[in-house]
Amino acid sequence: MLSEKILEVSNLEKRFHIKNSSLFGPKKYVHAVDDVSFDLYEGETLGIVGESGSGKSTLARTVLNLTKPSGGKIIYRGKDISKVSRREQKEVSSSMQMIFQDPYASLNPKLKIGSALCEAIEVHGVVSSKKEARERTLALLDLVGLQSEAAERYPHEFSGGQRQRIGIARALAIQPQVLFCDESVSALDVSVQAQILNLFNELKEELKLTYVFIAHDLAVVRYISDRILVMYLGKIMEIATYSEIFSDKNHPYTESLRSAILEPTTEAKQERIILKGDLPSPISPPAGCRFCTRCFKAEAICFEEEPDFVQMSDTHAIRCHIAKVEGGSADE
Ligand SMILES: Nc1ncnc2c1ncn2[C@@H]1O[C@H](COP(=O)(O)OP(=O)(O)O)[C@@H](O)[C@H]1O
Ligand SMILES: [Mg+2]
Numbered sequence: 001m002l003s004e005k006i007l008e009v010s011n012l013e014k015r016f017h018i019k020n021s022s023l024f025g026p027k028k029y030v031h032a033v034d035d036v037s038f039d040l041y042e043g044e045t046l047g048i049v050g051e052s053g054s055g056k057s058t059l060a061r062t063v064l065n066l067t068k069p070s071g072g073k074i075i076y077r078g079k080d081i082s083k084v085s086r087r088e089q090k091e092v093s094s095s096m097q098m099i100f101q102d103p104y105a106s107l108n109p110k111l112k113i114g115s116a117l118c119e120a121i122e123v124h125g126v127v128s129s130k131k132e133a134r135e136r137t138l139a140l141l142d143l144v145g146l147q148s149e150a151a152e153r154y155p156h157e158f159s160g161g162q163r164q165r166i167g168i169a170r171a172l173a174i175q176p177q178v179l180f181c182d183e184s185v186s187a188l189d190v191s192v193q194a195q196i197l198n199l200f201n202e203l204k205e206e207l208k209l210t211y212v213f214i215a216h217d218l219a220v221v222r223y224i225s226d227r228i229l230v231m232y233l234g235k236i237m238e239i240a241t242y243s244e245i246f247s248d249k250n251h252p253y254t255e256s257l258r259s260a261i262l263e264p265t266t267e268a269k270q271e272r273i274i275l276k277g278d279l280p281s282p283i284s285p286p287a288g289c290r291f292c293t294r295c296f297k298a299e300a301i302c303f304e305e306e307p308d309f310v311q312m313s314d315t316h317a318i319r320c321h322i323a324k325v326e327g328g329s330a331d332e
Contacts, residue, residue, distance in 0.1 A: 006178060006210055007040035007063065012072035014055075014062045018283060030282045032058040034234040036072070040178070045204065045211040047225030047242075049218050049257060053279050055234040056214045060180045063212075064096055065089070094124055097176040101183040103167025107155040113166055114151025117141075120173040140169040143206075145199060161192035165199065172207070180212045185220060197224055218257040222246075227315070230254050233282055233290045236309070240316040249312060251320045252297045289321065297322045 014033040032055045048056050061067045074081045117137040127133045138148050144165040185193040215221050228245045230238040238251040256273040275294045286293045292302040307321045
């Protein structure tokens, strides 16, 4: 990959302390994000998938400095964000914005959309006058495919898809370079989902954005992502380009996520892999490989030793004893 690295995340950890019922027992923690390392390149879309509870939102919140990491390093454009000045910190946080699943929850119901957008624009000082803020508001509405009348309406007057367009406009008001979209289309109907995904693609071209696109469903991220990162119980199980994620050398967990995609075409008929049981507790994750208790390929070693993260190619890394052997090309 030739483009510049925007983010370098190394050995990132986020633990939440769990209140103990007994005063004297050992302290308990949820390991929501555990030893996560990845890079983000300018102009790419990195998809993050994994079932609910795998640590995707905590990872995004930690990278965006909305919650402090328990360990590890986050380098943004060559600078360690825990060591930059306050002013630089502000610049970093406005250049990376998050778009949530339900923008309605964060919109003031008593404020017209136009006023809400003007406020966001003014707070971030990207314009010099009220008139300019109003002009920019109308330009933003147009950019996300809404009519200018939308400025005079209240949040409850919009449908789910339109509200997500407003959420996107509000994030763009601050002129970010990187958008973290956390389950941003997950609550929408499939047809509306496709429209919003198209909008994301158009905006990426037009504004030269970089995306981190998070979803529990691989079907959602696959059309938009250049690379995909698969998380399970706080750890990265696999990271690869889109085509490598759909190859024949994958983590069994990735295989199970892939098999859950309903293919409309007959050629790609694949047996559905249904995982046994629920996600284990992140307070006491399984010994060995985290996925061993639900893995349909697990062997004795998987219950004993945690697999290393092994490079299968320049762009493909995997944490699995079995896939590593099957893949054959891995060097340790
Ligand atoms: N503030 C918190 N306090 C305690 N545990 C948390 C907190 N936030 C998240 N968790 C736990 O961390 C794990 C990962 O959660 P989350 O990042 O929301 O996963 P995902 O977004 O993949 O569904 C879950 O077990 C969740 O219960
Ligand atoms: Mg989440």
